[in-house]
Each structure stands twice: as structure tokens, then as C-alpha cells.
Amino acid sequence: MKLFRHGAAGAERPGVVDAKGGLRDLSAHLAGFDAAALSAEGLARIAAIDPAALPMVPDGARIGAPVPRPVNFICIGLNYADHAAESNLPIPEEPIIFLKAGSAYSGPFDDVVIPRGSKETDWEVELGVVIGTAAHCVTEADALDHVAGYCVVNDVSEREYQIKRGGTWDKGKGCPSFGPVGPYLVTSDEVPDPQSLDLWCEVDGRRMQDGNTRTMIFGVRTLVSYVSQFIALLPGDIIATGTPPGVGMGIKPNPVFLRPGQTMRLGIAGLGEQAQKTIGG
Known part of the structure; x- marks a missing residue:
């Protein structure tokens, strides 16, 4: 997976890149990439989410x-x-x-x-x-x-x-x-x-x-x-x-x-x- 964060500095939200390179917002599923999310179990949970079902990140959004x-x-x-x-x-x-x-x-x-x-x-x-x-x-x-x-x-x-x-x-x-x-x-x-x-x-x-x-x-x-x-x-x-x-x-x-x-x-x-x-x- 390619994970990223988007939004204003200090208020970034988590995201994942879909199969076509689109930037998708993950914030409905997790608050951020904390210790639980970065563990093997947490990454497996993120990988199980279908990126195509997630909203796109708005064009021009800052990538943090x-x-x-x-x-x-x-x-x-x-x-x-x-x-x-x-x-x-x-x-x-x-x-x-x-x-x-x-x-x-x-x-x-x-x-x-x-x-x-x-x-x-x-x-x-x-x-x-x-x-x-x-x-x-x-x-x-x-x-x-x-x-x-x-x-x-x-x-x-x-x-x-x-x-x-x-x-x-x-x-x-x-x-x-x-x-x-x-x-x-x-x-x-x-x-x-x-x-x-x-x-x-x-x-x-x-x-x-x-x-x-x-x-x-x-x-x-x-x-x-x-x-x-x-x-x-x-x-x-x-x-x-x-x-x-x-x-x-x-x-x-x-x-x-x-x-x-x-x-x-x-x-x-x-x-x-x-x-x-x-x-x-």
C-alpha cells in the first residue's frame, strides 16, 4: 500500500492510493496513522478496505x-x-x-x-x-x-x-x-x-x-x-x-x-x- 496524509499542516487526515493512482480519504475508518495503525495488524486492517469505496481527496489538497x-x-x-x-x-x-x-x-x-x-x-x-x-x-x-x-x-x-x-x-x-x-x-x-x-x-x-x-x-x-x-x-x-x-x-x-x-x-x-x-x- 501507499499511505499518505492530506490537509493543512497540523490537521492532516489519513489516505491511501488506489489501484489507478487516485488519492482516497481514509478518515472515516481511522483518525490517523498512530501506533495501532502502523502495526502489522493495523496495516492488515487498512489493506482490507476497498479504496474504490472511499471518497477522493479534493484536487489541490496539500499532501503532508x-x-x-x-x-x-x-x-x-x-x-x-x-x-x-x-x-x-x-x-x-x-x-x-x-x-x-x-x-x-x-x-x-x-x-x-x-x-x-x-x-x-x-x-x-x-x-x-x-x-x-x-x-x-x-x-x-x-x-x-x-x-x-x-x-x-x-x-x-x-x-x-x-x-x-x-x-x-x-x-x-x-x-x-x-x-x-x-x-x-x-x-x-x-x-x-x-x-x-x-x-x-x-x-x-x-x-x-x-x-x-x-x-x-x-x-x-x-x-x-x-x-x-x-x-x-x-x-x-x-x-x-x-x-x-x-x-x-x-x-x-x-x-x-x-x-x-x-x-x-x-x-x-x-x-x-x-x-x-x-x-x-
Whole structure:
């Protein structure tokens, strides 16, 4: 299934995509994608509903992030060897974990606000993993049993804040609007192998990133298990699994960064596409 949410920010309602790609409203059947809905049993109940019997979502409705704001919005750094190389950083021996602020969480088509005084705002297409059932200290063998599905994430980053302003990476990752997610939560049954997905990002129509999840250093199964050793993962939590090469910071000899008035478009095979306009803060 492809699940989504629609409506004004903070008042989104659940929906499901029908067999012809139409957007259908689920709100008569459930209030939202909470822990009960994201469990295996809850997803089975949603799958049993005939989308053709549901009302269409009005044309032009805003599409929000596919799950409510997660308790834990977790990111993995330098998880593609070629991205580590373009960043002039060594390949990590263990996954690098950092947190993205909840206030960065935004819809897939919402504007991205470049912070006042920003010099180095950058793009990062990433595969997002949505947790369906709580996971704490789970094994790799059991890790995927805790996954509800997958989504597209743009891990927007301000590189000066991230690298040159001291402290942790979170500083450059958590600005408002820096976490577009969606448009869909695609359930795990439709993604039999999360390690074989093409992903890409364009800026003003120019292809900047072109990668495949098979080149991750640490795969999804490993990441869910590893993160769960340190953080108790809850239903609706998101793990953004790292970005392939092609970010603005890595362009040589002169890095390229975002400015107001540009358009990012990004997607992952089978998971849909996002698009954001950049505006000044």
C-alpha cells in the first residue's frame, strides 16, 4: 500500500492510493496513522478496505508528511562510501547517528526555508525507514519485522552550521523545514528488497544525485538493529539512511549551495517524488 496524509499542516487526515493512482480519504475508518495503525495488524486492517469505496481527496489538497511528527527522527551520516569520499572523510567503522529536530519535519511539497545568513544550504536525498512496532535491542534477524515501510526523505543541511560552527552535526540539520518526508509511506510488502532502490535529486532540472541503495555501507537491517541498541524506536519513528554522492558540498573545485528561488525535485523508485521551492528566511 501507499499511505499518505492530506490537509493543512497540523490537521492532516489519513489516505491511501488506489489501484489507478487516485488519492482516497481514509478518515472515516481511522483518525490517523498512530501506533495501532502502523502495526502489522493495523496495516492488515487498512489493506482490507476497498479504496474504490472511499471518497477522493479534493484536487489541490496539500499532501503532508505521511506519518505524524516522529518522536525520534534519526539520521545516518556518511553511509555511502562515495559520499564519504566526496566529503573527504573516512568510511565509518560503525554507523554515525545524529538526530534531526522535530521542528524540521515538513511535507514533501512544502517550501524549504533557507536560514537567515545561511551560506551553505545543501540537498540530500535519502531512503527513510518508518518503524511500525517498537524496537529496542533487536537483532538483525528480527529488525525488518519492526519496519512498517519506507519513504523519501530530503535531509536538507546547512554545511557551515554543521561543520564550521563547532559542536555536533545537529546544528546544521535541524532548521525549520529541513526535513521534508513523503509523499507516501510505502508498506514493506511492496518493497521486498530495500537494498536495490534507485534514488536521485535534481536542482532546477539538473540531475545532481543518482545512486542506488545497494551501495550503502550499512544496510537497512543493520541500521534498525544498530540504532535500537542506543535508542528505543517507537512506531512512526523515521531513520534516514544516508545519501549517495552528488551533494552541493562535494562539487569540485567550487561547491554549489542553494539560494532562494530554486526548486529541488527528488525521488526513490517505487516510493514517489518530492518537490520543494527554496525561499529566504
